[in-house]
Amino acid sequence: MSTQTIKTDRFMNTYKRTGLVFEKGKGAKLYTADGSEYIDFTAGIGVNALGHGHEKLVTAIAEQAAKVIHVSNYFLTEPSIKLAEELTDLTGYDKVFFCNSGAEANEGLIKIARKYGSSKKPDKNVIVTLKGSFHGRTVTTVTATGQDKFHQFFGPFTPGFIYVEPDNLDELERALTDTVCAFIFEPIQGEGGVRPLSPQYLQAAEKLCRERDILFVADEVQSGVGRTGAFLACEKLGVRPDMTAVAKGLAGGVPVGAILARGACAETLQPGDHGTTFGGNPLAAAAARVVLNELTQPGFLAEVDRKGEKLKSAARSWKNPLIKEVRGMGLMVGIAVTCPPSDVVAQCRTNHLLALTAGEDTVRLLPPLVITDEELDAGIARLKSSLDELAQRA
Numbered sequence: 001m002s003t004q005t006i007k008t009d010r011f012m013n014t015y016k017r018t019g020l021v022f023e024k025g026k027g028a029k030l031y032t033a034d035g036s037e038y039i040d041f042t043a044g045i046g047v048n049a050l051g052h053g054h055e056k057l058v059t060a061i062a063e064q065a066a067k068v069i070h071v072s073n074y075f076l077t078e079p080s081i082k083l084a085e086e087l088t089d090l091t092g093y094d095k096v097f098f099c100n101s102g103a104e105a106n107e108g109l110i111k112i113a114r115k116y117g118s119s120k121k122p123d124k125n126v127i128v129t130l131k132g133s134f135h136g137r138t139v140t141t142v143t144a145t146g147q148d149k150f151h152q153f154f155g156p157f158t159p160g161f162i163y164v165e166p167d168n169l170d171e172l173e174r175a176l177t178d179t180v181c182a183f184i185f186e187p188i189q190g191e192g193g194v195r196p197l198s199p200q201y202l203q204a205a206e207k208l209c210r211e212r213d214i215l216f217v218a219d220e221v222q223s224g225v226g227r228t229g230a231f232l233a234c235e236k237l238g239v240r241p242d243m244t245a246v247a248k249g250l251a252g253g254v255p256v257g258a259i260l261a262r263g264a265c266a267e268t269l270q271p272g273d274h275g276t277t278f279g280g281n282p283l284a285a286a287a288a289r290v291v292l293n294e295l296t297q298p299g300f301l302a303e304v305d306r307k308g309e310k311l312k313s314a315a316r317s318w319k320n321p322l323i324k325e326v327r328g329m330g331l332m333v334g335i336a337v338t339c340p341p342s343d344v345v346a347q348c349r350t351n352h353l354l355a356l357t358a359g360e361d362t363v364r365l366l367p368p369l370v371i372t373d374e375e376l377d378a379g380i381a382r383l384k385s386s387l388d389e390l391a392q393r394a
């Protein structure tokens with residue numbers, strides 16, 4: 001179907017769609033049906049860790065589909081058994097619960113935190129999150145999200161959430177009372193504007209949580225699975241959460257989510273407490289095993305760091321008056337701009353580069369982790385031209 005003939009009137013109006021219809025992809029490139037090529041600095045919003053059309057991923061999905069796609073969680077399959085072992089070995093967590101999305105992973109860990117807290121004290125169920133955070137679109141995860149713009153229309157919301165300023169330890173210390181069961185944070189706020197937390201803040205927050213028997217919980221749905229140049233961003237920040245949510249990149253594009261838990265958190269849920277029909281299905285598990293295998297190849301994560309530095313240092317070297325700041329970790333990069341970031345994204349699209357916005361003022365770049373230097377250089381050149389063209393117009 002060509003881009004000109006698309007009809008979107010049968011879709012609910014939930015996305016500001018671009019009008020682009022993609023047919024296929026290879027590496028960090030996507031192609032429309034009429035053959036136009038785009039460099040993808042979005043990776044499906046941080047999902048296509050191995051890019052598009054990755055041969056090993058495609059083969060594993062096809063082979064697993066031919067064997068068995070789904071059996072329900074009353075039974076096990078080899079891919080999910082192996083994935084559970086590989087993921088817990090890699091991350092040092094004790095146990096995993098598989099689900100299908102980031103929001104679902106966060107919903108599940110909120111349930112674990114509340115069950116854990118109320119076993120200590122009946123009213124220990126309050127959850128502290130950060131202003132500017134994003135944790136998902138279900139009623140409870142949207143409540144956990146510390147941004148007012150998401151808190152409209154859908155009330156009444158789940159009670160028991162409070163929000164504090166990122167990197168303000170005094171405020172956090174006051175908020176962590178004996179009714180709090182968990183502190184949930186993104187190590188780098190993604191949707192909120194690619195804003196890393198300081199390691200000093202996070203390390204002090206972890207200490208406070210431990211002293212007060214409050215669970216220290218990371219939402220690494222966007223920052224996890226190699227995106228920041230470590231398998232989990234918390235490794236780089238020197239903290240060890242009790243639980244971590246991952247999703248997005250974990251199966252390279254097949255829907256998946258996971259709650260990783262250690263210690264008491266890993267034992268909190270009992271049969272009947274929680275569940276999912278699709279979570280941990282062999283198709284997603286087979287795909288995720290390929291992603292883990294690729295990410296653990298020697299030098300893979302160092303390359304993510306190198307390519308991220310290349311992108312950031314290029315943007316920092318430009319004397320473009322629209323650029324306020326360049327920040328991020330690994331291939332999770334934010335460029336704060338003085339114009340609406342959606343203008344930059346639109347101009348990039350005109351120049352056949354796909355980019356994202358984040359927060360109020362940020363252009364967000366999440367290329368596939370396997371992007372080649374050639375693709376990266378071409379994308380950087382298109383980004384520079386787009387910003388230059390906008391600056392000339394301003």
Ligand SMILES: Cc1ncc(COP(=O)(O)O)c(C=O)c1O
Pocket residue numbers: 100101102103104106134135136137186190191219220221222223247248
């Ligand atoms: C940090 C974070 N948590 C949770 C979510 C929700 O994930 P999903 O859209 O898979 O439900 C997102 C999605 O952008 C996210 O970035």
